[in-house]
Amino acid sequence: MQKLLPEEIEKRSFEIITKELGGILLDEEQAFVMKRVIHTTADFDYVENLCFSEDVVKKMQEAIRNGACIVTDTQMAKAGINKKELSKYGGEVFCFMGDEDVAAKAKEKGSTRAAASMEKAAVLEKEVIFAVGNAPTALMRLHELMQEGVVFPKGIIGVPVGFVNVVEAKEMILKAEVPYIVARGRKGGSNVAAAICNALLYGMKHRV
Amino acid sequence: MQKLLPEEIEKRSFEIITKELGGILLDEEQAFVMKRVIHTTADFDYVENLCFSEDVVKKMQEAIRNGACIVTDTQMAKAGINKKELSKYGGEVFCFMGDEDVAAKAKEKGSTRAAASMEKAAVLEKEVIFAVGNAPTALMRLHELMQEGVVFPKGIIGVPVGFVNVVEAKEMILKAEVPYIVARGRKGGSNVAAAICNALLYGMKHRV
Numbered sequence: 001m002q003k004l005l006p007e008e009i010e011k012r013s014f015e016i017i018t019k020e021l022g023g024i025l026l027d028e029e030q031a032f033v034m035k036r037v038i039h040t041t042a043d044f045d046y047v048e049n050l051c052f053s054e055d056v057v058k059k060m061q062e063a064i065r066n067g068a069c070i071v072t073d074t075q076m077a078k079a080g081i082n083k084k085e086l087s088k089y090g091g092e093v094f095c096f097m098g099d100e101d102v103a104a105k106a107k108e109k110g111s112t113r114a115a116a117s118m119e120k121a122a123v124l125e126k127e128v129i130f131a132v133g134n135a136p137t138a139l140m141r142l143h144e145l146m147q148e149g150v151v152f153p154k155g156i157i158g159v160p161v162g163f164v165n166v167v168e169a170k171e172m173i174l175k176a177e178v179p180y181i182v183a184r185g186r187k188g189g190s191n192v193a194a195a196i197c198n199a200l201l202y203g204m205k206h207r208v
Numbered sequence: 209m210q211k212l213l214p215e216e217i218e219k220r221s222f223e224i225i226t227k228e229l230g231g232i233l234l235d236e237e238q239a240f241v242m243k244r245v246i247h248t249t250a251d252f253d254y255v256e257n258l259c260f261s262e263d264v265v266k267k268m269q270e271a272i273r274n275g276a277c278i279v280t281d282t283q284m285a286k287a288g289i290n291k292k293e294l295s296k297y298g299g300e301v302f303c304f305m306g307d308e309d310v311a312a313k314a315k316e317k318g319s320t321r322a323a324a325s326m327e328k329a330a331v332l333e334k335e336v337i338f339a340v341g342n343a344p345t346a347l348m349r350l351h352e353l354m355q356e357g358v359v360f361p362k363g364i365i366g367v368p369v370g371f372v373n374v375v376e377a378k379e380m381i382l383k384a385e386v387p388y389i390v391a392r393g394r395k396g397g398s399n400v401a402a403a404i405c406n407a408l409l410y411g412m413k414h415r416v
Contacts, residue, residue, distance in 0.1 A: 006320055006343075013371040040250065042369050042394035076399065079287035102219065112214050135214070163221040163248050186250035190398065191284065191399045 010148045021047065029057035033181065036199035040191050052102075056155060056179040060129055061204050063154035064089050068127040069158065070197055072190075073097060073138040074115050077131055080194030085201040091192055096120045115141035122151035131157040133193030136169035143172045155179040157196050159188030221247055229255065237265035237411065241389065242289045243321035244407035248399050254375040257391045264363060264387040268337055269412050272297050278405055280323050280398075281305060281346040281368075285339055293409040302341030315369035323349035330359035339365040341401030351380045363387040365404050367396030 004012065017035050023042075030052050037046045060068075067090035072078050078095040087095060096102050096117035106116040114135030121128060122145045130153050132138045139158050144153040152162060158173040158180055160166050170182050181196055212220065225243050229252075234242060238260050245254045268276075276300035280286050286303040292299060304310050304325035314324040322343030329336060330353045338361050340346045347366050353359040366381040366388055368374050378390050389404055 003316050005318075009344075009370070009372045039371075040369065041249075042371065042374075042399060076284050076288040076402065080282075080284040080398070084234075110213075114214075131209075136217075137214075138215050155358040161248065162217070163224040163247075163250065164217045166250075167412075189249060189397075190288070194284065 010039075013167060020044065027052075029053050032203045033057060033196055033199040036195045036202070037183075037192055038182065040195035041189075043187070044099040045187060046183065046192075049185050049187055050108070051174060051180070051182045051184050053178070053180045056181055057200065059179040059199050060155040060181075063127055064091055064200060064204065066127065067091055068129050069094060069124070069152050070131055071095070071118075071121040071124070072131040072133065072193060073117060074134045074190040074193075076190035077193040077197075079134045080191060081131070081197045082201055085198075085205075089204075094121065111141070112137040114138035118142045118145060118151075127154050129153065129155045129157065129197075131193040131197055132160050133157075133188060133190035134160050136160050136162065136165040139169040139173055140165070143169075143176060146176060146178065153178055155181075157193055159192045159196065161188040161192075162186060210215075218247075228252065235260075240411045241265060241404055241407040244403045244410075245391075245400055248403035249397075251395070253395060254400075255262070255389065257393050257395055259382060259388070259390045259392050261388045264389055265408065265411065268363040268408050269385040271335055271409060272299055272412065274335065275299055276337050276362050277302060277332070278337050278339050279303070279326075279329040279332070280339040280341065280401060281325060282342045282398040282401075284398035285341045285401040285405075289405045290397060290409055293413075294404075297412075302329065319349070320345040322346035322415075324348045326353060326359075335362050337363040337365065337405075339401040339405055340368050341396060341398035342368050344368050344370065344373040346351060347377040347381055348373070351377075351384060354384060354386065355364070356361070361386055362388065363389075365401055366390040367400045367404065369396040369400075370394060 017038050069091045070093045072095050078093050081093050083093050102113050102116045112136045115137045118138050118141045158170050173180050225246050277299045278301045280303050286301050291300050291301050310321050310324045314321045316374045323345045326346050366378050381388050
């Protein structure tokens with residue numbers, strides 16, 4: 001086994017991923033995101049699954065550069081996003097899933113905490129990129145709030161994972177008028193959500 | 209789309225997973241872990257990848273019941289593990305990756321923080337299950353510490369993800385004298401590590 005430091009392992013890993021992707025033609029900015037997702041999952045299915053709206057990487061990076069925050073639906077994604085890097089531009093990461101007012105509102109309305117946490121995020125007086133890695137109900141409620149004109153996301157990272165309502169919720173976002181990065185199908189997760197956020201952030205370092 | 213609450217979605221999801229697994233013969237306790245990993249990743253490759261040492265689920269659950277702690281190599285896994293459930297038996301989750309003494313030791317020795325964090329965990333005066341979801345160097349150092357007789361894990365969840373040294377590090381654990389759950393090959397991740405820990409915990413609720 002080779003004795004390598006983390007930064008060397010990461011470099012070597014991306015070389016292997018690039019090699020195994022072979023001749024697949026990818027927009028450079030999309031490739032940067034795609035490779036980080038594959039690095040995080042070792043799952044090349046994302047080559048087929050990941051869908052990008054036009055110029056989404058540039059648009060989301062521009063929003064971050066202007067101080068946009070990231071709202072996510074899991075503590076795991078929050079833990080995984082590079083908050084130090086985001087804070088350089090003035091942004092923060094929020095996850096309202098554990099908040100008592102969110103739990104109370106979900107109970108009162110017979111909805112989910114994920115949906116209630118999107119409602120809480122919708123009234124933040126901040127520009128927001130939403131990173132949904134777990135709950136299809138978060139995506140569904142977010143879509144409703146957009147249709148009602150209550151929220152105008154700077155972008156949606158729509159990568160919940162699962163078997164019930166997940167595929168459908170993602171298809172709704174794919175049809176919406178919003179910059180999106182969506183993992184079509186069942187796959188995704190908090191790790192994928194965090195990886196995409198970090199890819200946006202790390203991509204900015206080279207282009208500031 | 210169906211209007212379902214999270215617990216209904218989870219129930220329905222496990223029904224779908226069970227159905228799609230079809231007639232695959234699985235030990236009941238292993239199946240409980242396997243299904244939760246598939247639920248977390250939507251990736252049926254884990255049917256082939258996940259390796260269990262003999263009676264490992266029972267052994268790890270017994271350790272937890274006796275107050276064992278969980279040490280993990282990522283903040284994401286720590287965020288994902290059900291700490292409330294673990295605390296019922298007296299256990300805690302530790303992740304030393306962000307600790308200053310760990311960073312200093314890694315720098316001094318030219319090793320990784322992941323390796324140094326395993327050294328810190330090795331001298332905890334507690335019974336420990338290790339849950340490695342990210343760094344192969346954590347698994348490699350842990351293996352060395354076991355061989356040196358410095359640490360005697362109650363179990364190892366060895367599911368780092370990646371392209372460099374990951375496969376090899378996992379094979380070392382598969383040959384070691386320790387109760388293990390290992391995701392053979394490249395796949396794994398903090399989400400998988402957390403899912404396995406939670407499967408152990410949720411499996412205990414029905415069997416206390």
